[in-house]
Amino acid sequence: MKHSILPLILLSFFTFSCQTVPITGREQLSFVPASQILPMSFDQYSEFLSKHTVVEQGEQAEMVKRVGTRIEHAVERYFSDHGLSSRLSGYKWEYHLVEDKQVNAWCMPGGKVVVYSGILPLTKDENGLGVVLGHEIAHAVANHGGERMSQALLVEMGGLTLDAALSQKPKQTNDLFLAAYGLGAQVGVLLPYSRVQESEADHLGLIFMAMAGYDPHGAVGFWERMIALQHGKAPPEFLSDHPADARRIENVRQFLPEAMTYYRPQ
Numbered sequence: 001m002k003h004s005i006l007p008l009i010l011l012s013f014f015t016f017s018c019q020t021v022p023i024t025g026r027e028q029l030s031f032v033p034a035s036q037i038l039p040m041s042f043d044q045y046s047e048f049l050s051k052h053t054v055v056e057q058g059e060q061a062e063m064v065k066r067v068g069t070r071i072e073h074a075v076e077r078y079f080s081d082h083g084l085s086s087r088l089s090g091y092k093w094e095y096h097l098v099e100d101k102q103v104n105a106w107c108m109p110g111g112k113v114v115v116y117s118g119i120l121p122l123t124k125d126e127n128g129l130g131v132v133l134g135h136e137i138a139h140a141v142a143n144h145g146g147e148r149m150s151q152a153l154l155v156e157m158g159g160l161t162l163d164a165a166l167s168q169k170p171k172q173t174n175d176l177f178l179a180a181y182g183l184g185a186q187v188g189v190l191l192p193y194s195r196v197q198e199s200e201a202d203h204l205g206l207i208f209m210a211m212a213g214y215d216p217h218g219a220v221g222f223w224e225r226m227i228a229l230q231h232g233k234a235p236p237e238f239l240s241d242h243p244a245d246a247r248r249i250e251n252v253r254q255f256l257p258e259a260m261t262y263y264r265p266q
């Protein structure tokens with residue numbers, strides 16, 4: 001008898017702790033309330049900005065805000081059309097360009113975006129930045145950080161709620177938060193989420209950028225440049241040496257026809 005109870009408990013735990021990712025329909029573990037995560041995220045964002053040189057003016061800073069805002073509106077439209085607007089409640093979208101050589105960009109929960117100046121030579125133009133922000137914002141609105149945080153609480157804290165973990169082990173919980181949301185030492189484009197989450201962010205990102213009026217075909221070139229930079233090799237050479245990366249480019253190509261059905265050039 002006692003052996004049959006554990007699976008039941010686990011089953012009910014998962015049943016009440018899952019939600020569905022928009023567009024892909026994947027079930028993800030999620031029991032960290034946004035009402036708690038968002039304030040933590042906003043604090044981290046302010047702290048990050050206070051320690052970095054924010055580019056306030058100029059063409060590039062304006063481009064970051066423009067692209068971000070267009071993707072934001074696309075996401076809001078998609079979520080509203082699918083009855084999911086509540087998942088964006090509490091979002092306070094914000095976009096900042098920071099002076100930093102790193103090739104990076106990220107979006108924290110609640111729509112807090114940073115683009116590092118070091119990624120702009122790779123994005124090349126506004127459409128290329130649309131690829132990056134579509135992808136990073138997709139990670140946020142697909143709740144990938146919340147999923148990782150839920151997994152971490154389950155595996156490393158024995159399934160404690162965030163509240164309990166914060167009061168019992170504040171330091172460790174904060175470290176888990178930073179890691180789950182990609183705010184440890186390295187984050188964003190260069191340090192990927194799981195392969196499933198990466199593929200999902202590619203998929204959603206292409207649709208959001210297309211809805212925002214950016215041509216999703218630009219994603220193939222951007223990811224080829226990113227991967228070439230990581231491996232120090234030009235395409236197509238790295239594709240034969242790194243099958244996982246080759247697969248990713250191939251996946252992006254396969255998402256294009258669907259994404260193009262959302263594409264409205266502006």
Ligand SMILES: [Zn+2]
Binds near residue numbers: 135201
């Ligand atoms: Zn990613």
